[in-house]
Amino acid sequence: MKFSLKNIAEPALFFLALLALWEILVKVVGVPAFILPPPRDLYTSFTAKFFILGHHSLITFTEAVGGFALSFVLGVGFAVGVVYSRHLQNTIYPLIVILYAMPKSAFAPLMVIWIGYGLFSKIAIAFLVAFFPIVVNTVVGLKEVEPELLDLARINRGSAWGVFKKIRLPNSLPYMFAGIKVALVLSVTGAIVAEFVAANEGLGYLVLQANYSLDTAFALVILLILALLSLALFVVVDVVQKKMVPWSAEVRQLEGSF
Amino acid sequence: MALLIVVEDVGRIFRGGAKTVYALEGASFTVQEGSFVSLVGPSGCGKSTLLKIASGLLPATSGRVLVNGKSVDGPLENVGMVFQSPVLLKWRSVLGNVLLPVEFARLDRGEYVEKAKSLIRLVGLQGFEEMPPYELSGGMQQRVSLCRALVTDPQILLMDEPFGALDAMTRDELDVELLRIWGEKKMTVVFVTHNIQEAVFLSDSVVVMSPRPGRVIRELAVDLPRPRAIEMMSSPEFGRYTLEIRSMLASAGGTRPPAVGSTT
Numbered sequence: 265m266k267f268s269l270k271n272i273a274e275p276a277l278f279f280l281a282l283l284a285l286w287e288i289l290v291k292v293v294g295v296p297a298f299i300l301p302p303p304r305d306l307y308t309s310f311t312a313k314f315f316i317l318g319h320h321s322l323i324t325f326t327e328a329v330g331g332f333a334l335s336f337v338l339g340v341g342f343a344v345g346v347v348y349s350r351h352l353q354n355t356i357y358p359l360i361v362i363l364y365a366m367p368k369s370a371f372a373p374l375m376v377i378w379i380g381y382g383l384f385s386k387i388a389i390a391f392l393v394a395f396f397p398i399v400v401n402t403v404v405g406l407k408e409v410e411p412e413l414l415d416l417a418r419i420n421r422g423s424a425w426g427v428f429k430k431i432r433l434p435n436s437l438p439y440m441f442a443g444i445k446v447a448l449v450l451s452v453t454g455a456i457v458a459e460f461v462a463a464n465e466g467l468g469y470l471v472l473q474a475n476y477s478l479d480t481a482f483a484l485v486i487l488l489i490l491a492l493l494s495l496a497l498f499v500v501v502d503v504v505q506k507k508m509v510p511w512s513a514e515v516r517q518l519e520g521s522f
Numbered sequence: 523m524a525l526l527i528v529v530e531d532v533g534r535i536f537r538g539g540a541k542t543v544y545a546l547e548g549a550s551f552t553v554q555e556g557s558f559v560s561l562v563g564p565s566g567c568g569k570s571t572l573l574k575i576a577s578g579l580l581p582a583t584s585g586r587v588l589v590n591g592k593s594v595d596g597p598l599e600n601v602g603m604v605f606q607s608p609v610l611l612k613w614r615s616v617l618g619n620v621l622l623p624v625e626f627a628r629l630d631r632g633e634y635v636e637k638a639k640s641l642i643r644l645v646g647l648q649g650f651e652e653m654p655p656y657e658l659s660g661g662m663q664q665r666v667s668l669c670r671a672l673v674t675d676p677q678i679l680l681m682d683e684p685f686g687a688l689d690a691m692t693r694d695e696l697d698v699e700l701l702r703i704w705g706e707k708k709m710t711v712v713f714v715t716h717n718i719q720e721a722v723f724l725s726d727s728v729v730v731m732s733p734r735p736g737r738v739i740r741e742l743a744v745d746l747p748r749p750r751a752i753e754m755m756s757s758p759e760f761g762r763y764t765l766e767i768r769s770m771l772a773s774a775g776g777t778r779p780p781a782v783g784s785t786t
Contacts, residue, residue: 413609416603416622416670418579419597419598419601419623420627420674421597421627421628422625422626430625431611511654511656
C-alpha cells in the first residue's frame with residue numbers, strides 16, 4: 265500500500281462529496297430524521313454521546329477480542345490435533361463440521377440459559393463464530409506441505425516434532441492469518457448478535473436502545489463505530505502478518521496491487 | 523570401482539481404488555561407486571518411482587535394492603536428494619535452507635555453517651546467503667537445493683529431473699556445473715531425466731527404460747572423455763549415443779522414430 269497524495273486525496277474527496285450529497289438530498293426530498301437523518305445529526309449525536317459510546321465500545325471490544333482469543337487458542341490446538349490424530353479426525357471433526365453448518369448466532373438465546381446474562385455468554389458466541397475459520401484454515405495450512413519436504417525429513421531422520429516446528433507450523437502461518445482475519449470480523453458480529461438477544465451494555469444493546477427511541481442518527485453512529493472497530497482489528501492483524509509472514513504470497517500480492 | 527547400488531528385478535504396483543497401476547516390472551541395473559548414472563525413459567515409465575525405491579522412501583512390491591551390499595528396507599542414510607522443484611522453505615534464508623538436513627539429522631549446526639557457505643560459494647551464490655529464496659530465479663533456487671542435498675556429504679546423490687523445469691540455457695549451465703561439483707566431491711549420482719542429450723552429456727552410464735510398466739531396456743556405457751563441455755553435444759560420437767538411445771526408446775514404443783535432421 266502506498267500513501268501518495270493521490271491515494272489519499274481521491275477517496276477523501278469522494279467521501280466528502282458523498283456526505284454533501286446525502287445532506288442535500290435529505291433536505292431537498294424532506295426525508296424525516298427518524299428514517300434517514302442528515303450527516304450533521306450524526307456528528308451532533310457522536311459528540312454528545314462520546315463517553316457513552318466509549319464505554320459500550322469497550323464492552324463489545326472485550327467480548328469480540330475475548331471470543332476471538334479463545335477461538336484462536338482452541339482452534340489452533342484443535343487443528344493440530346486433527347492433523348496428527350486419526351481418531352480426532354474420525355470423531356470430533358465430523359461433529360465440528362455439523363456444528364459449522366448450523367447458524368452459530370442461533371445459539372445466542374441458549375447461551376443465555378447456559379452461561380447467563382453477562383459478558384461470558386457474548387464471548388461464547390463470538391468464540392463460536394470465530395472458531396471455524398481458524399480451524400479450517402489452520403488444518404489446510406498444516407496439511408498442504410510439499411511431500412518432497414517430508415521425504416527430505418525422512419532421509420535425514422527428522423523427528424515428528426522437527427517436521428512440525430520447521431515445516432508444518434511455519435507453512436500454516438499464511439493460512440492461519442487468512443483465518444484470523446475472517447475470524448476477527450466475525451467475532452465482532454457474533455458479539456453484537458449476542459447483545460441483541462440479551463444484554464444491558466455493549467454496542468449491540470445500544471443500537472437496540474437507539475431503535476426503541478427512534479434515534480436513527482445515534483444508531484447509524486454506532487454502526488460506523490462498529491465498522492471502525494472491525495477495520496482497526498483487521499489492520500492490526502495485517503501489520504502483524506506482514507511482520508511475521510513476509511513470505512506469504514498474499515502479502516506480496518497485496519503490496520503489488522495497491 | 524566397487525558396486526554401490528544393485529537394483530534387482532524391482533517391481534512396483536500402485537493400487538488406488540478401482541485402478542491398479544503397474545509402474546515397474548522387473549527393473550534391474552547397477553551403479554558403480556563414484557559414477558554418474560542417468561535413468562532415461564518416457565514420462566510415466568516409473569523412473570522417479572525407481573529412484574524413490576532406491577532411496578528406501580518407497581518399498582518395492584517385488585525384487586530388492588542393495589546398497590553397499592545391504593538390502594534396503596527403510597530410508598537410506600547418507601543420501602542427498604534433489605527434486606524437480608526446489609521446494610525451499612520460504613521462511614528461511616538461503617543459508618537456513620541449506621542447513622535444514624543438518625538440523626533434521628541433529629548434527630551440530632555450528633560445525634556445518636562454514637561448510638554450507640562454501641557449498642553456496644561453490645554453486646556461485648556467494649552474497650545470497652541471507653536472501654529469502656523467493657527472491658532468486660528458478661535456476662538459482664535449484665542451486666540452493668543442490669547445496670542442501672550436499673551439505674551432509676552424502677555418499678549418494680539422487681536427482682529427480684532436477685533441471686526439467688528450467689529453460690534450456692539454464693539447464694545446460696547447471697549440467698556443466700553439476701559435473702564440476704561431482705568432479706570435486708566424488709559422490710555417486712543417480713540422475714533421472716527424460717532428456718536424452720542431458721543423460722548422455724552427464725553420465726558414465728545411461729539406464730534406458732521402457733514405457734510403463736517400466737523395465738530396463740539397456741544399460742549403455744558412455745565413453746566420452748571428461749571433463750565434458752557443452753560443445754561436445756554437437757560431436758558425432760555424442761550424436762551416435764543419443765541416436766542409439768532414441769532408437770531403443772522408439773522400438774520399445776516410447777517415442778516416435780527419429781525424424782531426419784532431428785538433433786535431439
